[in-house]
Structures are given as structure tokens and as C-alpha cells.
Amino acid sequence: MSRVGWIRLAVLAIxxxxxxxxxxxxxxxxxxxxxxxxxxxxxxxxxxxxxxxEQIVRTFGIVLLAALISVVxxxxxxxxxxxxxxxxxxxxxxFATYYAxxxxxxxxxxxxxxxLSAIPIVLMGVATAIVAMIIATLNGLDRVPQVLAKVxxxxxxxxxxxxxxxxxxxxAPHLFTGVKLAVSYAFIGVIASEFILxxxxxxxxxxxxxxDFNNRQMxxxxxLLIIVxxxxxMFLHVVDQRWAERRGIxxx
Amino acid sequence: xxxxxxxxxxxxxxxxxxxxxxxxHQLVGxxxxxxxxxxxAYLAKFVPSERFAENAWATLVCFFYALLLSYGIxxxxxxxxxxxxxxxxxxxxxxxxxxxxxxxxLYPVVLLIFGLSLSGRVTFGAMHxxxxxxxxxxxxxxxxxxxxxxxxxxLHLSGWQTxxxxxxxxxxxxxxxxLRIGFTLTLxxxxxxxxxxxxxxxxxxxxxxxxxxxxxxxxxxxVVLFAFAALANALLLWIEHRLHxxx
Numbered sequence: 001m002s003r004v005g006w007i008r009l010a011v012l013a014i015x016x017x018x019x020x021x022x023x024x025x026x027x028x029x030x031x032x033x034x035x036x037x038x039x040x041x042x043x044x045x046x047x048x049x050x051x052x053x054e055q056i057v058r059t060f061g062i063v064l065l066a067a068l069i070s071v072v073x074x075x076x077x078x079x080x081x082x083x084x085x086x087x088x089x090x091x092x093x094x095f096a097t098y099y100a101x102x103x104x105x106x107x108x109x110x111x112x113x114x115x116l117s118a119i120p121i122v123l124m125g126v127a128t129a130i131v132a133m134i135i136a137t138l139n140g141l142d143r144v145p146q147v148l149a150k151v152x153x154x155x156x157x158x159x160x161x162x163x164x165x166x167x168x169x170x171x172a173p174h175l176f177t178g179v180k181l182a183v184s185y186a187f188i189g190v191i192a193s194e195f196i197l198x199x200x201x202x203x204x205x206x207x208x209x210x211x212d213f214n215n216r217q218m219x220x221x222x223x224l225l226i227i228v229x230x231x232x233x234m235f236l237h238v239v240d241q242r243w244a245e246r247r248g249i250x251x252x
Numbered sequence: 253x254x255x256x257x258x259x260x261x262x263x264x265x266x267x268x269x270x271x272x273x274x275x276x277h278q279l280v281g282x283x284x285x286x287x288x289x290x291x292x293a294y295l296a297k298f299v300p301s302e303r304f305a306e307n308a309w310a311t312l313v314c315f316f317y318a319l320l321l322s323y324g325i326x327x328x329x330x331x332x333x334x335x336x337x338x339x340x341x342x343x344x345x346x347x348x349x350x351x352x353x354x355x356x357x358l359y360p361v362v363l364l365i366f367g368l369s370l371s372g373r374v375t376f377g378a379m380h381x382x383x384x385x386x387x388x389x390x391x392x393x394x395x396x397x398x399x400x401x402x403x404x405x406x407l408h409l410s411g412w413q414t415x416x417x418x419x420x421x422x423x424x425x426x427x428x429x430x431l432r433i434g435f436t437l438t439l440x441x442x443x444x445x446x447x448x449x450x451x452x453x454x455x456x457x458x459x460x461x462x463x464x465x466x467x468x469x470x471x472x473x474x475v476v477l478f479a480f481a482a483l484a485n486a487l488l489l490w491i492e493h494r495l496h497x498x499x
Contacts (some may be wrong), residue, residue: 004341011342032364090261094484100432100485102440104447105455107475108462112470113276184352192356196447196459203356207448210360218360225357231353240295 042220044166059202066125067186074130078137098131121193122168129182140171180236294468310452317374324382330389351383373445380441381434388430392423425495430490
């Protein structure tokens with residue numbers, strides 16, 4: 001690991017150590033924050049006991065489903081919009097504003113329409129993630145070299161064959177950036193919805209644990225969510241970087 | 253010419269959104285989703301009322317403090333990490349992974365520390381806004397072309413002159429972009445905090461309306477917030493474009 005990497009690790013270790021120390025010395029009330037070591041122990045116990053497994057599977061399943069729908073539908077929509085320049089021009093202000101509007105204000109509307117089930121949560125996950133994928137698809141297709149379109153014509157390839165065999169691979173690095181954003185946005189959308197109101201799921205269990213002053217369970221599940229989200233994001237970030245380097249569009 | 257076309261495009265989108273709303277309303281029925289006309293009629297009645305004013309004011313005050321904190325802390329961290337290369341290199345990945353984290357997860361901790369109070373909601377709002385402001389400020393400072401620094405030295409500018417005539421104007425457009433995203437996310441944070449646990453504010457108004465099955469009130473508040481966020485974003489985007497094209 002590089003020197004910077006070691007320093008980063010040290011900074012994180014010191015931060016966690018300080019938190020542990022403050023909790024142990026009583027500078028931070030244990031009713032507010034429990035020491036990080038106890039969070040870890042509580043998490044391991046919870047995972048071994050298997051009490052929360054159902055909720056864990058449910059939440060991560062919904063995140064996965066929302067991300068998948070967003071990626072597939074977002075790519076399809078992006079490709080269609082890219083083929084219609086006039087429509088795209090009109091949609092530009094919409095895309096520029098989309099993430100400025102806190103779309104969670106529409107979550108209660110979804111609940112009223114679809115009832116308190118998994119459907120509004122999946123929809124919120126898709127709503128937060130899909131536009132990032134559409135924008136990434138548009139960016140990617142913009143950067144497909146003109147010469148590839150000519151190659152397709154020379155080889156008399158059909159529209160679908162051109163799209164799948166030329167445009168898709170050429171735009172792939174940008175598309176992967178979209179996938180990365182879609183996954184982390186789907187995470188945020190699903191978890192936030194579960195927190196506000198949900199029949200089940202990790203967000204619901206954490207907010208219940210908070211209401212019951214069950215700090216051990218609350219911090220254990222929080223730690224789990226943070227670890228999983230960080231690992232997934234880090235993995236996607238590394239793959240994204242590798243891909244960008246290979247295609248010679250290295251990002252700073 | 254271009255401006256009028258952009259206005260036309262925005263109008264087209266608004267009309268499409270209204271039509272989609274109407275279609276959905278026809279599909280699911282009036283109790284679940286009132287149509288645009290009854291909602292706008294309710295809006296005209298509800299917005300001047302005292303109850304709306306109280307809650308909107310509560311949200312605005314909370315948002316204002318949260319924004320102040322986001323901008324203050326975000327700019328300070330961004331400038332520090334931009335100027336001091338090592339801190340930037342060490343801190344950037346940490347900030348990025350915090351940025352992608354679903355921060356709602358941490359709201360119960362904020363509540364345990366601050367209780368159900370204004371400071372809790374302000375802190376939670378600021379937690380969302382600080383990161384983009386810091387990250388974009390940092391990249392703005394890092395991306396200053398080295399030739400600018402050289403010319404400042406050639407002209408024998410003092411430190412203060414360098415900041416005022418070179419550093420500040422060169423970084424401004426990107427910093428404004430950070431402030432715009434910070435604005436958006438701070439608003440999101442404040443509203444999420446109000447939706448999760450609060451007795452006041454527009455977020456709690458929406459949740460209450462949902463529990464009482466007052467779909468019209470729920471949609472009205474959502475429409476008002478939508479308009480506020482979209483207009484503020486358009487204004488900030490306009491400033492950003494002006495800054496980019498001023499040379």
C-alpha cells in the first residue's frame with residue numbers, strides 16, 4: 001500500500017480508537033453511543049443468531065431488484081432518447097432539475113396509491129436511481145466514435161446488431177459509471193424509504209430499535225449497513241477505475 | 253432565440269408531467285391520487301393559511317441554519333484539502349465513501365445526541381450538504397492551471413492580491429456548482445429529518461396528511477416543495493452558466 005493509503009488507514013483507526021476511548025471513559029454517554037467494539041460484537045452475535053436474516057435478505061434483495069430495473073430500463077430509455085435529438089433537447093431541463101427535487105416527498109403518495117408493501121419501496125429505489133443511468137447512457141452514446149457508425153454501415157449491420165455489438169461495448173465505460181451511481185442511489189432510496197415508513201426491512205428494524213431504546217441492535221444493524229454499502233461502493237469504484245484506465249479515459 | 257426555446261421546452265415538460273399526473277389519477281381513483289385541478293384549487297386555499305405559514309417557516313429556519321453549516325464547514329474543509337495536497341489525497345476517498353453512504357441510517361444517532369430538536373434536524377441537513385461542497389471546492393482549487401500561479405508570481409502579486417484577483421475568480425464557477433448541489437442535498441436532509449420524526453415542518457405535514465388520508469394536502473405540500481427546489485436550482489444553474497461564460 002502507498003504512503004497515503006497507510007496515513008488514511010491510520011486516520012480512520014485513530015478516529016475509531018478515539019470514539020472507543022471516549023465511550024469507555026464515560027465522556028460519551030453509553031445510552032447515546034455504545035463503544036465500536038461492542039457494536040462489532042453485537043453485530044456478530046446478531047448474525048450468528050440469525051434473528052435479522054429475513055430482514056437483511058429482504059432489504060438487500062429490494063436494493064438489488066431496484067438497481068437491476070434501473071440499469072436495464074435506464075439504458076433502454078437512454079438509448080431511445082439518444083435516438084430522438086429533439087426529445088432529448090426538451091428533456092435536458094428535466095434532467096438538470098431531477099436530482100434537485102427531493103423526490104422522497106412523493107413516497108407518501110406512492111404509499112397511498114400502492115399500499116404499505118414492498119412496491120412503493122422498489123419504486124422509490126428505481127426513482128432515485130434510474131435517471132442517473134439514463135444520463136450516463138446519453139453521455140456514453142455521445143462519445144461513441146463516428147467511425148463505428150460507418151463501420152456498421154460498411155458491414156450492413158441492422159439497428160439492433162449495431163446497438164449490441166458496436167455501440168454497447170464502445171459506450172461501456174460510461175455505462176459502468178451509470179451502474180455504479182444507480183447501485184449507490186438505489187441503496188439510498190430503498191433504505192431512506194424503509195426508515196420513513198415500511199412494513200419490514202432493515203430500515204424499519206433500525207428505526208424500531210431506536211424507538212425501543214434497543215441500542216445494541218440498532219448500532220449492530222447500522223454497522224452492517226455501513227459496512228455493506230461501503231464495500232459495494234468501493235468495489236464498484238475500483239472496477240470503474242480499472243475500466244476507465246483500460247479504455248484510456250482515466251478519471252482523476 | 254435559444255432562451256425562448258428553452259422556456260418552450262420547460263413548458264412542454266410541465267404539460268407532459270401534468271398530463272401524466274391526470275392519467276395516473278384516472279387510473280388509481282380520486283381518493284388515492286386527486287387530479288391536478290382539485291389539488292391546485294386546494295393549493296390556492298391552503299398556501300395562504302396560517303397552518304401552512306407556520307410549518308413552512310419552521311422548515312425554512314431549519315434549512316437556513318443547515319445551509320449555513322453546510323457551506324461554512326464544507327468550504328473550510330474544501331479549501332484546506334485543496335491547498336494541502338496530502339490532506340486532500342488522504343481525505344478524498346473517505347469523503348467520497350461518506351458521500352455514497354445512505355446517511356438516513358445515522359439519523360437515530362443524531363436523534364439520540366440532540367433529541368427531537370431543531371439542532372438535530374439542522375445537523376442532519378448539514379450532514380448531507382457538507383460533502384459535495386467540500387469535494388467540489390477541493391477539486392476547484394486543485395484544478396487551477398499552474399500557469400495562473402506562475403503569472404501571479406511574474407507580476408509580483410502579494411498573497412492577498414493573488415487570492416482576490418486569481419484564486420477566487422478561477423475557482424468560482426466550480427465552487428458555485430458545489431454550493432448548488434449542497435443546497436439540494438441539505439434540503440433533502442432537512443425534509444427527511446422532518447418526515448422521520450418531527451412535530452413541525454413541511455416534511456411532517458406530508459406524513460401527517462398521509463396518515464389522515466388527506467391526499468390533497470399531501471400533494472399540495474409536495475408540489476410546493478417541488479416548485480421551490482426546481483426554481484432555486486434553476487437560479488443557481490443560471491448563475492453557474494453566467495460564471496462559466498463571463499470571459
